[in-house]
Amino acid sequence: MNRMEEQEEVQAGPSKRQHYSYIILGGGSIGLAIARELARLKKEFLIVDRDHARVEALRDQDYEAIEGDISNGKTLKELPLAGTEGVFVLSSSFSANVKALKHLKSVSPKSFAMARAIDLVTADDLYAAGADIILHPPSIVAEEALTELQKIELRGAAWQLMTYLKSLDPGRKIGIIVHDNPDPDSIAAGMALKEMAESVGKAAEILYFGPIGHQETRAFVNLLSVPLRQITTAQLPEYDVLALVDCNTPGRNNSLPPSKAVNIIIDHHMPQEDAAAVAADFVDIRSDVGASSTIMTRYVQELDFEISSNLATALLYGIRTDTNEFKRNTSAVDLTSAAFLYGMAEQDLLAQIETPSMSLETMDVLGEAIRRKKIEGSYLISDVGFIHDRDTLPQAADHLLKLEGINTVLVFGMTEDKIHLSARSKDIRLNIGEMIQRAFGDIGSAGGHQRMAAAQIPLGIFMGIKDKATLLKLVDEAITRRFLATVGVEEETE
Numbered sequence: 001m002n003r004m005e006e007q008e009e010v011q012a013g014p015s016k017r018q019h020y021s022y023i024i025l026g027g028g029s030i031g032l033a034i035a036r037e038l039a040r041l042k043k044e045f046l047i048v049d050r051d052h053a054r055v056e057a058l059r060d061q062d063y064e065a066i067e068g069d070i071s072n073g074k075t076l077k078e079l080p081l082a083g084t085e086g087v088f089v090l091s092s093s094f095s096a097n098v099k100a101l102k103h104l105k106s107v108s109p110k111s112f113a114m115a116r117a118i119d120l121v122t123a124d125d126l127y128a129a130g131a132d133i134i135l136h137p138p139s140i141v142a143e144e145a146l147t148e149l150q151k152i153e154l155r156g157a158a159w160q161l162m163t164y165l166k167s168l169d170p171g172r173k174i175g176i177i178v179h180d181n182p183d184p185d186s187i188a189a190g191m192a193l194k195e196m197a198e199s200v201g202k203a204a205e206i207l208y209f210g211p212i213g214h215q216e217t218r219a220f221v222n223l224l225s226v227p228l229r230q231i232t233t234a235q236l237p238e239y240d241v242l243a244l245v246d247c248n249t250p251g252r253n254n255s256l257p258p259s260k261a262v263n264i265i266i267d268h269h270m271p272q273e274d275a276a277a278v279a280a281d282f283v284d285i286r287s288d289v290g291a292s293s294t295i296m297t298r299y300v301q302e303l304d305f306e307i308s309s310n311l312a313t314a315l316l317y318g319i320r321t322d323t324n325e326f327k328r329n330t331s332a333v334d335l336t337s338a339a340f341l342y343g344m345a346e347q348d349l350l351a352q353i354e355t356p357s358m359s360l361e362t363m364d365v366l367g368e369a370i371r372r373k374k375i376e377g378s379y380l381i382s383d384v385g386f387i388h389d390r391d392t393l394p395q396a397a398d399h400l401l402k403l404e405g406i407n408t409v410l411v412f413g414m415t416e417d418k419i420h421l422s423a424r425s426k427d428i429r430l431n432i433g434e435m436i437q438r439a440f441g442d443i444g445s446a447g448g449h450q451r452m453a454a455a456q457i458p459l460g461i462f463m464g465i466k467d468k469a470t471l472l473k474l475v476d477e478a479i480t481r482r483f484l485a486t487v488g489v490e491e492e493t494e
């Protein structure tokens, strides 16, 4: 093929699509292994190889591939490099890889380059030519490709984030926004980002808008002395750089104005709407892990960043709570991250967080729940009346379940416009989640599982009742009757 045709090929291929997440230079066996993984992860990518037959074979497998000599500067110049997450330089020729890297870094200095080393001796030359990461084939081929790619991506992201933090002007202040009503995972991830920023001399503060509702989270913040600042949108201009952790869209699960631009996004939830709305200088959203704390732990590991035992404790607790003790949305990375943190974390502190001292309101609600309990066989029902904080209900229910002879507990209370219910059961023949769903699903939102359940019922028609005592009485009767009828207990039988 002559040079003219080769250039036409280069232009004809990518014109089909404007943007690729990855570009693979060299479509041999390693290139193909990476391509398969990228395809499985539904990433957009383009393969460049100078061998005509190989390109044809790749296209037969539905990969987007074009012919081009990767050691030629012109080939690199014509590639759609803008906005790519990374470029793999994988040919089997060391000199072609070095040339490709040099051209790549001259036409697109910001491109993240991962280059194949034939042996570890040549790795230094590849670094000198501009490689950000060296892939050493035996380890890639030997290990499962998925974990390898996950590792490569995390390593790439860790370095990109660090590079970004370093590039910020020293005087700029970073505001790290954890979501409204922050949970331990978001706070721990925010703490990690703060430590990373401070390690390169950048000031950072962890910010939140909503209240910290759950008692264990308050214990977590106090015991680990997490520096958190509650702010309002009016205070946002104090920060030059904004980061979102554990959420990914301004205005969604955080009180940022939806039009507000953010600079950093780190999350493990998929964006709800089109991904185009999620834009920042640095974005790392990976829904294949169970916690944002896992992502931050991997960053810390990749960067060989020394962390305090406080941060290790926080991250471990974040992973454990977000994966519900590794029972929900858990991946192998969550477990290896937790294992990494375990030795550094303070176990005593974790134990204290899990058994926090009780707030006055919880104590009041528990007192009320005990005083107003009604027992029907092994069922205990308690109406605690008006409440401010609905998080007090599950805690009261947990305590009441400890009562001798009681297997199932229902505690409920009222806020301005809703009735909140919390149920617990240790009766293995009963699925309390299903029971609550059957009893209240048609008049409110209800759900749960074998041992715990919750429901919220809009006050609706009861709202018209002005007399509080009457309202309480009616609600109490209605809820109790429905619950007992569903579990099959008739009132006043004992």
Ligand SMILES: [Mn+2]
Pocket: 185, 186, 246, 268, 290, 291, 292, 322
């Ligand atoms: Mn989370």
